[in-house]
Amino acid sequence: MDVTDIKSQNIKRILNVLRTSGGTTKNEISAITGLSFSTVSNLCNELKYNNVLVEEKISSSTVGRTPCIQIFNCAGFASVCIDFQEEGILNYSISNLAGESLYRTYFDISKIQDISTLIKMIDTTCNNILQQFSDIQIVGVGISVPGIYDEVTRLVINSAIPILNNVSLKELLTRALRLPCYIENESNLCALSIQKEYPEVNNIVYLHSSTGLGVGIICEGVLLRGKNGYAAEVAHIPLGTPDAVCSYCGNKGCIENDLAQRGMEILRSSDLSGPDRISLIRDRAEKLGILLSLLTNLFDPDILCIGGIGFDSYPELEPIVLHILEQRSTLNIKKGLKLIHDTDSLQAIEQGITQVIYNNWDPLKNAFQL
Secondary structure (H helix, E strand, C coil): CCHHHHHHHHHHHHHHHHHHHCCECHHHHHHHHCCCHHHHHHHHHHHHHCCCEEEEECCCCCCCCCCEEEEECHHHEEEEEEEECCCCEEEEEEEECCCCEEEEEEEECCCCCCHHHHHHHHHHHHHHHHHHHCCCEEEEEEEEECCEECCCCCCEECCCCHHHCCECHHHHHHHHHCCCEEEEEHHHHHHHHHHHHCCCCCCEEEEEECCCEEEEEEECCEECCCCCCCCCCCCCCCCCCCCCECCCCCCECCCHHHHCHHHHHHHHCCCCCHHHHHHHHHHHHHHHHHHHHHHHHHHCCCEEEEECHHHCCHHHHHHHHHHHHHHHCHHHHHCCCEEEEECCHHHHHHHHHHHHHHHHCCCCCCCECC
16 A cells, blocks of 8 residues: 555544544544554644644643634535436435435426436536535435446446446546546435434444345455455345346346335325235335345344335335244344434435545545535
């Protein structure tokens, strides 16, 4: 590892402390990070020069130099979120590096037929909106896709939005927007949002249900990707209704048929009532419980989270799901496994994108400003 890499790591260690604490002294940063006081002082001064940190004096009754706290200037830097929804809706938002939403709007892209038109529309929209935030430095753009981003070919594949399939979306938007762009699927971003909310936790499983079914996994603090970026693609595991044919792959029994949005929204149908509804609730709850116990036993998470529009009816399923987890993941339950129902996956995606951009941001390099 060269000196530049070590310096970048030390800067992130300092910023991580300030990002979670809200602000503290150089002495306290040194104690928390294990870095020498001189290293902390020199890096903080450099960050202050680049407007990444601000320094505030604090009142003290002791004689001598007045102590100062270092504060991460999160409000001075922002990320752009471009979130492709399966229904043909593009969510566009801006958040500062504290994760606070500054702007959010929506566009219907369902009638756009070619990728060049889509890229041009995003470029025009981005430039127009960012003019309103000329006093904030934009440090990156995050792109959320319902599908898989192949790490090897750098193409979007298996997307629920046909226009995105087999497209070098990251490269196209990087050239058009002249900003560093990062691409992730929505399940991974949701998992990263939980990691941001619980920074002390190293192992997280997030099951996300919308038009498709996906899982994001944080293992020992790192997002699990696999060789090609296909890790934790559970949609076509044969845990679903045995005779149901999957509309995507043509096989029978894919769990996505039952637990994705189209399989779950039937619970809200006015045509279903009485014993039929109770039976369907039990069926979906048992399938969900078995899948969650499988993921729990495989990855041993601190936090098990479910979210997405497909799980809006989860509270009705919870007693059965918990019973199955207690039966099939006994050791994890006894060790304090935390189960969370995330009711705002849109915000989770935005938070995840902020985290991706923050993780890749080098604050001492020139930030991008439009």
